[in-house]
Amino acid sequence: MNKDFLALSDWNREDLERIFDLTRELKAKQKRGEEHHLLKGKTLGMLFEKSSTRTRVSFEVGMYQLGGHALFLSSGTTQMGRGEPIKDTGRVMSRYVDGIMIRTFSQEAVEELARCSDIPVINGLTDMYHPCQVMADLFTVIEHKGSFRDLSYCWIGDGNNMANSWINAAAVFGFELRIATPKGYEPHPTVVERAQKLGANILYTNDPLKAAKGAMVLNTDVWASMGQEQEQKEREKAFVGFQINNDIVAAADPQCVVMHCLPAHRGEEITDDVIEGPHSIVFDEAENRLHVQKAIMATLMA
Numbered sequence: 550m551n552k553d554f555l556a557l558s559d560w561n562r563e564d565l566e567r568i569f570d571l572t573r574e575l576k577a578k579q580k581r582g583e584e585h586h587l588l589k590g591k592t593l594g595m596l597f598e599k600s601s602t603r604t605r606v607s608f609e610v611g612m613y614q615l616g617g618h619a620l621f622l623s624s625g626t627t628q629m630g631r632g633e634p635i636k637d638t639g640r641v642m643s644r645y646v647d648g649i650m651i652r653t654f655s656q657e658a659v660e661e662l663a664r665c666s667d668i669p670v671i672n673g674l675t676d677m678y679h680p681c682q683v684m685a686d687l688f689t690v691i692e693h694k695g696s697f698r699d700l701s702y703c704w705i706g707d708g709n710n711m712a713n714s715w716i717n718a719a720a721v722f723g724f725e726l727r728i729a730t731p732k733g734y735e736p737h738p739t740v741v742e743r744a745q746k747l748g749a750n751i752l753y754t755n756d757p758l759k760a761a762k763g764a765m766v767l768n769t770d771v772w773a774s775m776g777q778e779q780e781q782k783e784r785e786k787a788f789v790g791f792q793i794n795n796d797i798v799a800a801a802d803p804q805c806v807v808m809h810c811l812p813a814h815r816g817e818e819i820t821d822d823v824i825e826g827p828h829s830i831v832f833d834e835a836e837n838r839l840h841v842q843k844a845i846m847a848t849l850m851a
């Protein structure tokens with residue numbers, strides 16, 4: 550099994566399915582109020598170089614529920630922000646804590662941190678990937694649809710970290726994925742190529758309606774991710790038409806579910822009525838960050 554959780558493409562299907570099984574078990578225990586202290590006395594260090602609501606709260610609460618403790622460390626208040634090398638941070642943290650969760654810009658930095666740390670490192674979002682979120686998304690689909698297999702998934706919007714992680718998931722699990730992005734905003738070519746080599750069933754298009762047609766799961770994310778704030782205006786123009794709205798929902802399967810990792814810009818990538826509407830499962834999706842990440846931490850750190 551892997552030491553770290555950095556990208557879904559590093560993991561095999563069986564190990565990821567075991568994480569879903571443990572998620573189900575831990576979620577049931579938590580709902581019944583049963584103690585499940587799989588990480589009693591252990592500590593997670595959480596390094597943040599970008600903002601967060603869900604990731605910070607769900608990891609911190611998750612460690613507490615597992616009988617452990619979490620430390621919030623932001624770049625502005627640690628020596629990382631003053632340029633201490635990541636390899637030194639990793640070596641020092643390894644002497645204090647039992648696992649690290651990091652949210653930062655570069656995937657390479659997270660990989661370097663993992664190489665230099667003796668303890669598990671979990672990717673809490675980079676510019677390249679957001680693997681914990683896609684695990685929570687898939688678990689939410691299982692809860693609503695009984696299984697995530699044999700369903701068609703549609704991504705509309707930016708070819709960003711979320712889209713890249715969905716491509717990895719489609720390659721590992723073999724489900725059908727259609728991705729509609731504006732020209733020039735396609736997913737990362739390395740990710741696309743690797744998925745192609747693995748025989749993934751993915752359609753890339755610039756036509757949102759084509760991608761949505763008959764799909765069971767509709768998913769989107771903000772047009773400008775963290776770090777791209779200065780491109781907001783330009784992206785608003787480029788992404789016109791790449792919105793999950795009632796026309797897109799009408800083109801999808803009548804039983805479709807609508808997902809968004811949140812935070813959302815209502816009126817841009819998704820309309821208010823869709824996010825509040827009967828197909829939306831966005832708040833179950835947000836909740837499942839907690840349950841899935843507890844299973845990931847228990848798998849790596851117990």
Ligand code: CP
Nearest residue numbers: 601602603604810811
């Ligand atoms: N979806 C997600 O990662 O949310 P936060 O940015 O609030 O952590």
Ligand code: NVA
Nearest residue numbers: 709770774775810811
């Ligand atoms: N793509 C978004 C996801 C936020 C959870 C970002 O990187 O800002």
